[in-house]
Amino acid sequence: MRDVAVVAFAQSEHSFSDLGWTEADLVMPLVNEVLSVTGMDRSEIGFTCSGSNDYLVGTPFSFVAALDTIGAWPPIAESHVEQDGAWALYEAWVRMQHGDIDAALVYGFGKGTIGDQVGISSLSYDPYYLAPLVPGHIAMAGLQARALKDAGFDVDPDPTPPPATDGAAAVILAAGEVARRVCSRPAWITGLDHRIEPHAIGSRDLTHSPSTREAAARAGVRPGVVDFAELHTRFEHEEVLLRRELGLDEKTVVNPSGGPRKADPIMATGLIRIGEAAARIHDGSAQRAVAHAASGPCLQHNLVCVLAADTASDLVSEGER
């Protein structure tokens, strides 16, 4: 694998009420901030990928409005995922493995305050068996919390949702020497993987998260010390389950940023986990950190990203010495 690092991260001052921000208002300051932190010019960005959800604002192709912020004329290489920005980062990371570009811009944004989150989340579920009932994200979390409680975990079986939030985040990924040039302490992505569980919620064992476990194994969370972990825990009971499936011990500090329980700018929340974990490496407080992003009901789809101050090849050459 090619060495790719998170070299810059910015997030908005999130809002818990609608301030009338457009997509461009949310994203533009952050794009300019990550460019300015790295000293990079827009022409050095070989690929741009964003994550958002049109249902949040009820406008088809709402992500197109955010393109105003990135200077998309003359045409640039650009892509979008109808998912959290963490999956946009995954696509950009895969794109960078092709080897022909050295830098990518990733952003995610969402307005959680203006819409009906129970209705919106229900439309993302199975349209035959689940969506017609309009269960919503809070009830889905409640089913998992109760299952965990029944299985002996010390959790509240009646979960409360995170605060509805408007916000955005942006990240620049850079490869090899470019990363070292634009960042004094790059946060190298040493492993990145995502796995999904069945659509049929009643066919899953909600007291386990096999997708998290498999993604963690493939991303190489273990062996090695994990100083910090940023987990996409929109509900409190999810932390105990994720800690177990990720194999984190008590020494790992979870969500030093405050996590999604403090601010949940939906579609940016997962990308912020990667950005916050990277920021702990940028500022020298961590050698190695894990970020997690989730999507779907009851942690259906999980992404695990391992970040380190040293690349895999750095560690090999140290061993040789």
Add this chain to the structure above:
Amino acid sequence: MTTQASSSSQAAQTSASRASASQTSDERVVHVLEFPGGYTRSTGPVIGRFLTGLRSGRLFGVRMPDGRVLVPPTEYDPQTAAALGTADEDWVEVGPAGTVTTWTWVDDPRPDHPLDRPFAWALIRPDGADTALLHAVDSGSKAAMATGMRVHPTWRAERTGAVKDIACFAPGEGPAEVPALVPAPDGEAELEPVSMVTLPHRLEYRLRGGTVWNHFIDGMAVGQIRGTRCAKCGKVFVPPRGACPGDGVPATEWVDLPDTGVLTTFAVNNVPAAGAPEVPFISGYVLLDGADIAMLALVSDVPWQEVRIGMRVRGVWVPDAERTRSVKNLKWFAPTGEPDVPFEQFEEYV
């Protein structure tokens, strides 16, 4: 440790300026996203067969390769993706009673929920099944709910072959009586197997106009079209945008534009549209004098046969007394009678 603090002074400044500007209007506008009549989906053979069973007041599952019975069934094994339900002998009638495997309480039901009083969502494993389906349990109180409790379905008389044919589940073994189908068919054979479902889509939003939009609308209220100019490339955008799409920088300088321009392209519409005048009506792109982007508008006060690309047009406004804070103040564009503009002069904007 504080959370989500922005490390960006630039972001802080932008937010501050937004905050002061947005105090000028705290108005919220209701926006509705709706697919009238709902969104239709074909069911495929497996889901269709299950839903056909619901219409008859019966629950069916399909046997997976490992021998377990999947309810509600899908065309594929959730674990291995193997095809399921292709043979009649793979289908198994289950329930109707079952066991709650987990649940959560709802204090405030929504109008689109199965019940109009507090209830529990539960995963229910019907007898003879190895997986669970989601539905509402009408237990009367949260205290009456427990994992492992026995429940049975309560069927609607108006069954269409949908998951809501089950009104809800009720505590106890039953009997799960199935009322005669309403409206009554001439015979079971009269009913085709279920092959489609319709899912209503209606979402409401409460929006606040942004700073740029508010300033534009304030202009429209007094009959003034306002645009923004990019400081880098000098282009003028109308309707205004807060960022230059070419440069990705703020476009914050305001420009008052005349209501005259050139029609760069148009369409004669013969299909009625909500909010549009009687057919045929003409929609077109008008490049206002001094603007660098054409805006979508209606064209009228001219027979449709006489509308031309390159035609000079001027805005027609509602009378002063009828003006509101709305883009509808500008009714449409009408010909000025000036000579047409040669194509080469606006070619780059087409």
